[in-house]
Amino acid sequence: MNWRPCRTRRWRTLLAGGACALACLGSPASAQDAPPPGQDKVLRVCEDPNNLPLSNRAQAGFENKIAALLAQELGWKLEYTWFPQRMGFIRNTLRAKEENSDRFKCDLVIGVPKGFDMAATTRPYYRSTYAMAYVKGKGLDRVRSLDDLLALDAGQRKKLRFGAFAGSPVTDWLLQHGLMEQVEWYQSQTGDADQYPGEIIEKDLAGGKIDVAFAWGPIAGYFARNTGATPIVAVPLAPQPGLKFDFEIAMGVRHADKDFRQRIDGLIAANQGKIRAILTQYGVPLLEPQAAVAAASQPSRKP
Known part of the structure; x- marks a missing residue:
């Protein structure tokens, strides 16, 4: 259309x-x-x-x-x-x-x-902000900010699979730091009424398809609390130079x-x-x- x-x-x-x-x-x-x-x-x-x-x-x-x-x-x-x-x-x-x-x-x-x-x-x-979410106990527990993510050992960081919505503010940050090839992209409007944005966390993050999910804070915070037996951590993103997440x-x-x-x-x-x-x-x-x-x-x- x-x-x-x-x-x-x-x-x-x-x-x-x-x-x-x-x-x-x-x-x-x-x-x-x-x-x-x-x-x-x-x-x-x-x-x-x-x-x-x-x-x-x-x-x-x-x-x-x-x-x-x-x-x-x-x-x-x-x-x-x-x-x-x-x-x-x-x-x-x-x-x-x-x-x-x-x-x-x-x-x-x-x-x-x-x-x-x-x-x-x-x-x-x-007023809320974007957040990143990851499964607790899989090597990312000390990551409490985007700077912490970048501070990971280069070998560990290169193995991470990120999930992000195309066109969201996080896209620019991923581009700035050369991480685009590690991203699984999600669409905000799929045309399928049965799909919902929380699947990025509830299904793909919890299921191991991705290691870090970037999502609008209300979505990340809710599904971090309500994804069954999988312990998920949601970290609100602080502003970055030239980037607005809130x-x-x-x-x-x-x-x-x-x-x-x-x-x-x-x-x-x-x-x-x-x-x-x-x-x-x-x-x-x-x-x-x-x-x-x-x-x-x-x-x-x-x-």
Whole structure:
């Protein structure tokens, strides 16, 4: 399928298989005459049916738990529109109307990067980073950073098999250090709805196909905790010169739904502690919000 390049594609590759495997779109469906979100006291959420730890049809992901929290705070019923977070996700969910109706199928995407241009974004509700994962007890237990990985004996390092999502920020680091020939590449959008990004850890790392997996932190953290009897270590990646591994995640609504966006913003602010507890429960590596980091870096002013 042909689709035009845009900034959305960059987000899709940056957060490969994570918060935002979203596709570029054409003109959005008109919001004219559509009832405003929540008019009937229903929170309609757009979600992927098979993308743990973010979401699944059994509503077992952390985005499902956060959506349930928002619905509870609003006192509304929660309903989902399910569509794989692959090419056409926004077009078939947030921008699609119900058949023979002026109502949109859903009104809220729980996970989009801050500044995502295919929707109006709320305040960020968490910031995370890429991570590397490996099986404990196989010679990598002292590796706690990318520098530690490079410091391994050259012979040992050359034998390692890496798994990474094509186009992710880790690609540039692998290229810089001459490791590309040792990489097993993964696609964020395979076209197979039965596949999910966590397979890089749950199946291939745990099964021995690769030695080190690079993945979006929420995925790495979750599957490191939930991969059966195989002990897996997930190490959040610190920034490298010229490389950005961390991203802030917000929620997305249609650009026209300004009042709804403001309402969701207020809910995020009022429930940040509960949201953080949900993320922690799922093993999401959490970093301080960029605003807090910027404020802390400012010199203190004397009265």
